[in-house]
Amino acid sequence: MSVLETSRVSVLDDTTPLYCIIQGSENVQSHTEFIVRVQRGELKENSWVIRKRYSDFATLVETLKISGMDLPLPPKKLIGNMEREFIAERQRGLQRLLETILANPMLAASEIVKKFLDANSYTTNIPEAALQNVSMFFRSEPHWEVVEPLKEMGWRLRKTYFLIKPKDQPKRRLLLSWTVHGPDRLLSEKDITGIFKLLPNLQHPSISSTQHAMTNETGGLTIKQFYMNGTLRDHLCKTKPMKAHYLKKYCAPKAVSQLSVAQTRQFCRQILEMLKFLHEKGLACHHLHTGNLVIEDKVIKLLDIENYLLGVPPFYKPFYTQFRKINSAESIDVYSFGHVLYEMVFGRPLNKPTIEELPPELPAEIRSVLESILTVEACKLGLPTLEGLLMHPLFVDEVVVTVGIKPQLKIPSKLKETLRQYKDNQQKKLKEEQKVISQNRRLSKAKAHHSSDEERRRRKLEARRKSAKKLEGVKEETPSPTTNGGNEESSAASEQSSASPAPPAPPPPPTVPSLDENDEDEDDSPPLSNPSSDRGALLSSIQGFKKASLKKSQD
CATH class of the missing domain: 1.10.510.10 (Transferase(Phosphotransferase) domain 1)
Structure with a gap:
């Protein structure tokens, strides 16, 4: 028993709603054309672009007067109708007009509106x-x-x-x-x-x-x-x-x-x-x-x-x-x-x-x-x-x-x-x-929701909070040059004096300017002998070190 016909030409569903967005406008010679994207149903794949002049919209409204409905066509303007601000205002008015027409099931289903928005699908007599x-x-x-x-x-x-x-x-x-x-x-x-x-x-x-x-x-x-x-x-x-x-x-x-x-x-x-x-x-x-x-x-x-x-x-x-x-x-x-x-x-x-x-x-x-x-x-x-x-x-x-x-x-x-x-x-x-x-x-x-102003503000505030929290964490990990640095060096010196053999001297803290390229032999210097010296004496000793004063070791 055959119930489904699999090989049949697809027939257009005239009841599927049409949605329209006027995406912009373009000046062509001496007139303005509005770029309208039309979509049938919920799938964006079923969409196309049409270009309409203001006179096309006016003709549509004139034809639909048979319905007796008061349709909000933007007013006509003879002088200054190519100004940017006026075109933007007219575009908003034409968008309202399309939404009003498509919101009425009778108007939206009419052949007049179908041919205006989708002429290619309604060519058959x-x-x-x-x-x-x-x-x-x-x-x-x-x-x-x-x-x-x-x-x-x-x-x-x-x-x-x-x-x-x-x-x-x-x-x-x-x-x-x-x-x-x-x-x-x-x-x-x-x-x-x-x-x-x-x-x-x-x-x-x-x-x-x-x-x-x-x-x-x-x-x-x-x-x-x-x-x-x-x-x-x-x-x-x-x-x-x-x-x-x-x-x-x-x-x-x-x-x-x-x-x-x-x-x-x-x-x-x-x-x-x-x-x-x-x-x-x-x-x-x-x-x-x-x-x-x-x-x-x-x-x-x-x-x-x-x-x-x-x-x-x-x-x-x-x-x-x-x-x-x-x-x-x-x-x-x-x-x-x-x-x-x-x-x-x-x-x-x-x-x-x-x-x-x-x-x-x-x-x-x-x-x-x-x-x-x-x-x-x-x-x-x-x-x-x-x-x-x-x-x-x-x-x-x-x-x-x-x-x-x-x-x-x-x-x-x-x-x-x-x-x-x-x-x-x-x-x-x-x-x-x-x-x-x-x-x-x-x-x-x-x-x-993702593109709404409220959601954008929320994301900005969240990003700021995360950035501030990250900066606070960096500050906690970074040693202070006047307090934590001295204690760390003192502790390091104590470890050096008790260890055998003694490790090389620790690198200077981040706030100390880098040394010249001769300091790459720093690891061969003897360990410091005064672990209780303050930070200033340590830095002075390191900076005053000269390689030429060293004597060769006897085998």
Whole structure:
């Protein structure tokens, strides 16, 4: 049984965060170019340098105005814009601009920002490639036809939507989605084709039914019901699915709505029941967010369940990969559920991995669930299970609204084993990624601490203390010329008078100037006869010694 595809072209993970540092600037002819180092993920090996003018940044901000966000572009200056101080100030302002853009998940994931920072990786015309694959599908399935492409729908760069209709029902509208295989695809083409054939047979009140599903070596195609009122995110942002670009609808909506406590309790119970069903069948969701949920007749439904099978990276992956305890399929779905609950309650996405504080007026039961999932402590120590959440006081007594659909999905035993291995391999891959992230962050923290001003001052003080201690030790070992020196020489002279034969005279102390080269015969002189003489007499005798006055010895 083939589960892993070893020989496959690497696919770029569009959810991997990009980090930018403006390293400097350079005057080129009559303008200034800023040198920007861009890094994908935690590894420095995945970095490159781009050069941008101020006008490039201004064009980027102008394009992103569709989001409605107030982006901090430094002001323009006509006179004096080549001065060193002004360029340095502008560089700091542009750095703040990049950090603001990349801190927003919607903006950071947009094609506009990706092409600005990494143009070489986004040269393919993805909608055109999607249209080619869809056209090939319609050749084999002629009873459908395209009404129009939905270019403004969805935030994923490699997922394209088309509004279609059956030829025998021209007024009916369905939604066709084409998704390119993701970097987390670990199923063989044969296995994924077999599992995709099961999707139209999947029945659950909280999962949108699939009319048709097929895959090829490039990606997967599904046809589902088109929901005119849009997703849960459209409901919260008070917008319609086909009215505007997703950046305009979701980044900074003018008004938002929240769900009532009763609605939140009911919809969350339905979501938890749906997730439990998927995991019992050997599947998972991984893509639970308000843009992938719809509300129909008081029932909330999951849309794109196929993303899990196609290896598409989840929306919240940059968040949960920071916590090594969130490493299983169930913990990923529980973490995503926490973000959905937060957005239901407040009407806006959290846009960061964890919560810092919650308003005091928040109901205690909702606060308890959010704190058990989205606090730093919960993410580091471990999240609750799906079963544990279903038993929480917020949901345990809630009766699920049914619509007469009995949950059902029959999976052959061979594919059950394939799905089990697929889930295990995904978990291993995630743990490896989290290990690399953790190691690089520890290294970065150590380097930052080592180069911090406080640590530099500490090292300087420590070096000074060691130097002072060393000097004190040298002073203690060095004899004093007025006290210790005389005593040492007196002791040495006493030893000489008592020893047989007598050793040569000791060398002068360090403070005495060196003698001339004739003193190299000093070892042949007789021992001093007056050990009690003071230091001055000894030095005078040594300096007055003349070799010429010696007589030759008689044999």
